[in-house]
Amino acid sequence: MPRVKIDGTEYEVEDGRTILQALDDLGLLMNGVDVPHYCWHPKLPVDGSCRLCQVEVDDIPKLQIACNTPIRDGMEVRTQSDRVADARRGVMELLLVNHPLDCPICDQAGECKLQDYAFDYGVKHARTRDPRRPAQKAVELGPEIVFDQERCILCRRCVRFCRDVTGTAELGVFQRGDESLLETFPGKPLDNAYSMNVADICPVGALTTRDFRFKIRVWFLDDVDSVCNQCSNGCNISAGRAHNNVYRFTPRRNDDVNDTWMCDAGRLSYPALREGRLETAQLRGRSVAFNEAVAAAGAALRETREAGGRIVGIGSPFAPNEDLFTLRELLGAVGAGPGLFSVPLGAGDDILIKPEKAPNAAGARALGFVESGDVGDAALAIVLGHAAAGDALSSVENVILIDTHDSALASRAMVALPARTFAERAGTFTNHAKRVQRFLPFLEPRFEAWAEGDILTRLAASAGLDTDAWDVNAVSKRLSQEVPAFEGIDLDSVGDRGLELR
Ligand code: SF4
Numbered sequence: 001m002p003r004v005k006i007d008g009t010e011y012e013v014e015d016g017r018t019i020l021q022a023l024d025d026l027g028l029l030m031n032g033v034d035v036p037h038y039c040w041h042p043k044l045p046v047d048g049s050c051r052l053c054q055v056e057v058d059d060i061p062k063l064q065i066a067c068n069t070p071i072r073d074g075m076e077v078r079t080q081s082d083r084v085a086d087a088r089r090g091v092m093e094l095l096l097v098n099h100p101l102d103c104p105i106c107d108q109a110g111e112c113k114l115q116d117y118a119f120d121y122g123v124k125h126a127r128t129r130d131p132r133r134p135a136q137k138a139v140e141l142g143p144e145i146v147f148d149q150e151r152c153i154l155c156r157r158c159v160r161f162c163r164d165v166t167g168t169a170e171l172g173v174f175q176r177g178d179e180s181l182l183e184t185f186p187g188k189p190l191d192n193a194y195s196m197n198v199a200d201i202c203p204v205g206a207l208t209t210r211d212f213r214f215k216i217r218v219w220f221l222d223d224v225d226s227v228c229n230q231c232s233n234g235c236n237i238s239a240g241r242a243h244n245n246v247y248r249f250t251p252r253r254n255d256d257v258n259d260t261w262m263c264d265a266g267r268l269s270y271p272a273l274r275e276g277r278l279e280t281a282q283l284r285g286r287s288v289a290f291n292e293a294v295a296a297a298g299a300a301l302r303e304t305r306e307a308g309g310r311i312v313g314i315g316s317p318f319a320p321n322e323d324l325f326t327l328r329e330l331l332g333a334v335g336a337g338p339g340l341f342s343v344p345l346g347a348g349d350d351i352l353i354k355p356e357k358a359p360n361a362a363g364a365r366a367l368g369f370v371e372s373g374d375v376g377d378a379a380l381a382i383v384l385g386h387a388a389a390g391d392a393l394s395s396v397e398n399v400i401l402i403d404t405h406d407s408a409l410a411s412r413a414m415v416a417l418p419a420r421t422f423a424e425r426a427g428t429f430t431n432h433a434k435r436v437q438r439f440l441p442f443l444e445p446r447f448e449a450w451a452e453g454d455i456l457t458r459l460a461a462s463a464g465l466d467t468d469a470w471d472v473n474a475v476s477k478r479l480s481q482e483v484p485a486f487e488g489i490d491l492d493s494v495g496d497r498g499l500e501l502r
């Protein structure tokens, strides 16, 4: 492996990488070694157009762009010399010649690379007297993306994303020289399943999403690590939350799962975390106190067991591994067979979107749940979620439903108990590639609701079974000890990138 010296420190790097790639591989880029860059992106082909990433290399007389200079064994790179700083200041001045001075009303302020680098390189004023080039504002490029043409610095990241990632090529840079403008091709709006990623990769406030635009200043948000639950890919996301509300989902980089992308459907799924919820416990369609409903469900479970009635458990591919494991334990304790489940299906593609429209079907399989809706002659069913239950339960007299959202099943169940969504508790999902990934809570429930596993444990206690209070960390540890596929995998050990099942 080649060895290179960067700012006096020697590193071993992978062969065939450019200077920026090597810094990125080492985790040092803008995290110990600052090489500002606009057009380079770790998941897009090199463009080399912004010229901001210039560095000194060995004794080559001219500065080199770090994004397109391959590493050589023995190479010496200087990223912080006076010459480099001068060159960066010069590039910044040129980029700002036509850029409007509208940070106070720009939605990108607070997470804008132009703002950050202008600050870092001390570009305090313009030396031009000519007015800035006029360009269009608030252009609708497609259903999800709004474009401020005057803010664009022509880095072409968005062009390369549509050309090389989605293969849809809606965007191009038209005209020449200082007349150059980013636009969509005539009659071809920016309308693909991943279009909103261009707002993430645009380093300035030129591309914004219609959904998030002007909703809240980004410095009021804190980002919580989570995992999208809309399909079995399990894209890693950050939930931007403030005041017990979530304002946006953005992709979180995980090279093993979603690179730096997510689909628009997943990104726009967050309103469902609040809408259509099952907000009160129901006893035969009547709202009752949570404990009263648990007591009624516990009594029915005990009586069915004592009478030798058949009990069936239906898991959900939306429920986390820990809660499915708790259901498995409960089913074992009452002598029921393996839990059943089914997965909603839809369209998939070759980029990220998977046909299984749930986050944890692989977890359910690994925990021994069987894909079937056949409840046979069951007298009592314990059901997690309405999505997978279908009509199969119409013959079951006593349905104990534990669900996040309201449904027809909630009104005809014997007992329906409100559960927390994945946004309101911690846990893990296992994605299509058997990668177990952790999500953390970012919302507080606005009514009494508990994790499915917690409710199952209260139900077991109420039915007279021996249980301890439910704790997701303890359950996760027990799961990793008792199920061989999960050996060594728990909420702590998965970290923020996930671990594959054994
Ligand atoms: S719109 Fe943004 S991402 Fe696209 S070329 Fe302009 S600055 Fe770059």
Ligand code: SF4
Residues within 6 Å of the ligand: 228, 229, 230, 231, 232, 233, 234, 235, 258, 262, 263, 264, 265, 266, 267, 352, 353, 354
């Ligand atoms: S590809 Fe699947 S997991 Fe990823 S964001 Fe879209 S729906 Fe969510």
Ligand code: FES
Residues within 6 Å of the ligand: 036, 037, 038, 039, 040, 047, 048, 049, 050, 051, 052, 053, 054, 065, 066, 067, 068
């Ligand atoms: S990042 Fe290297 S030229 Fe733009």
